[in-house]
Amino acid sequence: MRIPTFLLPMTLLLAACSSTTAIDDAIPAQLRLATYNTSLYSDESGGLIRTLEGDSSHARKIAAVLQQVRPDLVLLNEFDYDAGHRAADLFQQRYLAVAQPGGGEPLHYPYRYLAPVNTGVQSGLDLDNNGEIGGSGRNRGNDAWGYGLHPGQYGMLVLSRYPIDESAVRTFQLLKWSALPGAQRPVDPDMGTSFWNDATWSQLRLSSKSHWDVPVRTPLGTVHMLASHPTPPVFDGKEKRNAARNHDELRLWKEYLDGGDKPWLCDDQGRCGGLGRDARFVILGDLNNDPVDGDGRHDAILELLEHPRVLRFPTPRSEGAEETGAVYAEKGIIRRGAAQHATGDFGPRSGTMRLDYVLPSTGFGHLGSGVFWPANDSPEAKIADGSDHHLVWVDVH
16 A cells, blocks of 8 residues: 555554554555645636646646555546647656656556536526626636636546546536436525526536546456536525535436436436446545535535445545644634544635545445645645645545
8 A cells, every 4th residue: 555654654553453464465456546636727728738838836746746645546626628638748747757856756647538628618698697798707707617717727637547448438518407306596585586597597507517437447346436526616696506506516426326217317428327336436526515614505515425325434634634724723713524624725714624525435445545734844745735625535445
């Protein structure tokens, strides 16, 4: 098991409880699964490519964290998509494949998956109801299918040590929000009417980026990486359209796992229905919903955490999250959730929250987990500030 150095004391303690006669050949196949919101995006089309063509200290820190943790399968959120995959090539060749300060040995992923997302793709509709379609700046972003200043902003990238079955990948970029049974259609509280008229509501896409089912052929069998990045439940108005969308983006995964006849649940390739009952999976991503804190509608994330097909295991934690939470508490930002479970620091207005998740399915055995958020005085802390989110990992066998 490849353990980050800042977790070695914990690992040694656990090892003391196991047999010391085991040899490497006796260790069963295992996987390290991870998610990481990298903040590798630009407000300009092609901006990430230009950044990675230079010498990006930001990208070097992200790569260093990945080199430390060395996941077998990882989802990167907020990694701008480009049709030529140039940014993904550059990140692999110029950053992951080069030993980074504070990182580890060069890291190579032979397989990857990336695809278009809804962010920045203009809808041709007045989605923010400001009386204007498109426009510039934030107004233009608000009228895209998913908020973004150019197509592909805040995209997703899957990296894998093992082959991806691309012919079996399912994407749900185009699925209509109104197709979801019981969809939370936003209401203008002042008017008591729906925020969007029927014509607009019928066209809206559910996913703010996309929802992907990426099957990977691993030593443990095929693992379905269920990848997404729901919209933050903020940056809206009294109608709380983003809170409603975040809730329903999360509920899509619940529907996908529940089984049963779902003729409405059709992917972009025209295949309908949910995930097979015997399939192993892992839900991955910055899900933008804390179980108890923040502005999200918490029932949606709790339904995933408590879903009968999701493995029960100790919540990933870190020293850095606990330390940072204590600092905020002294300033009066009190959280109901356990400080050590947070996955990101979102500033003096929001404090720390748990927004990033790795949720393996039942059928796996849990070996360990953590959040790469080292204590402030540790050497690893120098590479942990590349994003306001921190990498979350879970080891399974």
